[in-house]
Each structure stands twice: as C-alpha cells, then as structure tokens.
Amino acid sequence: MTDQNEVRLVKRAKQGDMHAFEELILQHEKIVYNVALRMMNHSEDAKDISQEVFLKAYRNIGNFDERSQFSTWIYRITANTCIDEMRKRKGRQSFSLEEELESEEGSMQRQVADAGETPEESMLREEQKSEILQALExxxxxxxxxxxxxxxxxxxxxxxxxxxxxxxxxxxxxxxxxxxxxxxxxxxxxxxxxxxxxxxxxxxxxx
Structure with a gap:
C-alpha cells in the first residue's frame, strides 16, 4: 500500500468510513498477529490480542497523529496490549517445556524441510528455532x-x-x-x- 493511499484511507476512516478502516486493518493484520504470536507464544492468545488491538484502533482512530505512519501506531498498540496482558498473567502461569511452541506456520513440532535441506539440517534448524522461542519466555x-x-x-x-x-x-x-x-x-x-x-x-x- 502506498503512503498516499494510506493517508487517504486514514482520513476516510477518521470520518467514520468503516470500509476504509477495514482496508487499513487488512493491510496490517498479519503484522499484528505475528508480533502477538511471538509475544504470547500461543495462536489463540495471538488471535484474541489481535482482535483487542483492532478494537482499540477503531475506538482511537480519531486520535491518530497523521505525522506518524499507521503501521507505527498499530505496532505501538500491539506492543502495549501484549505487555499489559503479560503483566496481568505474571505469576499465574508457567511455561511448560513439554508445550508445543507456536509459530506462524503452526506448532514447532511440525518440521518442514526447506528445499535442499537434509533431514538432519531441517531438524537442527527447527531445534534452534524452538530453543530461541523457548528462551524468549x-x-x-x-x-x-x-x-x-x-x-x-x-x-x-x-x-x-x-x-x-x-x-x-x-x-x-x-x-x-x-x-x-x-x-x-x-x-x-x-x-x-x-x-x-x-x-x-x-x-x-x-x-
């Protein structure tokens, strides 16, 4: 989406144009979901966070400062929503080493080799990715x-x-x-x- 098109959509969304707002969300929903998924490490939580982010964006679109990019604003809402939720949960849940680690492609238990990878290389790559996601917790x-x-x-x-x-x-x-x-x-x-x-x-x- 071009910057000019984004500016037009933002202006229309601020005037109450739901279709313009929906188009903005469609352009950024993957970014929101992926950040939420990395932060929360669970696909259902990421979906819930994404819905909350879009609701907050809809309620506050009138306050959006158009000197910033819409993507920056959405990132900020996503980050703050995830941080708030993690603080609420602190001490109420523990990370299980047996739990399947989520990624954009599905759980980390699924090992899909890239073209040209040997099974051993694929397994090592997935183990390293799983290790990083686990350590992030x-x-x-x-x-x-x-x-x-x-x-x-x-x-x-x-x-x-x-x-x-x-x-x-x-x-x-x-x-x-x-x-x-x-x-x-x-x-x-x-x-x-x-x-x-x-x-x-x-x-x-x-x-």
Whole structure:
C-alpha cells in the first residue's frame, strides 16, 4: 500500500468510513498477529490480542497523529496490549517445556524441510528455532518486545524507539540486555537437555 493511499484511507476512516478502516486493518493484520504470536507464544492468545488491538484502533482512530505512519501506531498498540496482558498473567502461569511452541506456520513440532535441506539440517534448524522461542519466555515483557521487533521483525532502532515511545539509548540498552539474557537462557536449556540425556542413558544402562 502506498503512503498516499494510506493517508487517504486514514482520513476516510477518521470520518467514520468503516470500509476504509477495514482496508487499513487488512493491510496490517498479519503484522499484528505475528508480533502477538511471538509475544504470547500461543495462536489463540495471538488471535484474541489481535482482535483487542483492532478494537482499540477503531475506538482511537480519531486520535491518530497523521505525522506518524499507521503501521507505527498499530505496532505501538500491539506492543502495549501484549505487555499489559503479560503483566496481568505474571505469576499465574508457567511455561511448560513439554508445550508445543507456536509459530506462524503452526506448532514447532511440525518440521518442514526447506528445499535442499537434509533431514538432519531441517531438524537442527527447527531445534534452534524452538530453543530461541523457548528462551524468549525468560525475558521481561519490555525486553521481549524490543528483541522481537529488532531481531525477528527486523525493524530499525529508530523505528522501535518511535513505536515504544522510548529514547534511542533505552531501546539499544533493552535489546542488548535482552540478547545477553537470551544467550544465558539458551546455554541453560542446553545444559538441562544434556543432563537429561546423561540421566536417561545412565538409567537405561542400569536396567
């Protein structure tokens, strides 16, 4: 969608044109869902968050500052909605190592090889992806959203600063700390896996 077309749609949506608003949402629904999915790690939660984001956008479209891009505004609503929901849930749920990890293509248990990949390469790629998603669960909502926007969605530091309404320095600091915590968590997960394998082999050897 061109910037000019987006500007026209926003102006019409502000005037109460539901079709214009729906077209804006259609252009951004995948972005909203994917960010929510990475943040919440569950497809049904991501769908619920997406609906809440679109409802908030509809209610507040009149307050949208047209000097910003609509995508930036939608990203901000999505990030804040996810952070709020994660804070509400804090302490009320735990992450299960046995739970299937969700991705845009489905659960992480499904291993679909890219063209030219050997089965071993495909399995390694999926294990690494699963490892990262699992490690993301250890981050605070604030660090998690910053890492997702930068390393998974590929946004610039400047774009993230605008979306989260933070200084550039704060964004860089959160991403750096989030990445360091991710590395530590991945190492911890690998140690746990190695311990489990050693324990299992020792148990089988005693049988």
């Amino acid at each position: 250890s981050l605070s909502p604030e660090h998690k959203v910053a890492v997702i926007l930068r390393d998974i969605k590929g946004l610039s530091y400047e774009e993230i600063a605008e979306i989260l309404e933070l200084t550039l320095g704060t964004v860089k600091s959160r991403i750096s700390r989030g990445r360091n915590q991710l590395k530590q968590e991945i190492l911890k997960l690998r140690e746990q896996d190695a311990h489990f394998i050693r324990h299992k082999r020792g148990k089988e050897g005693r049988q």
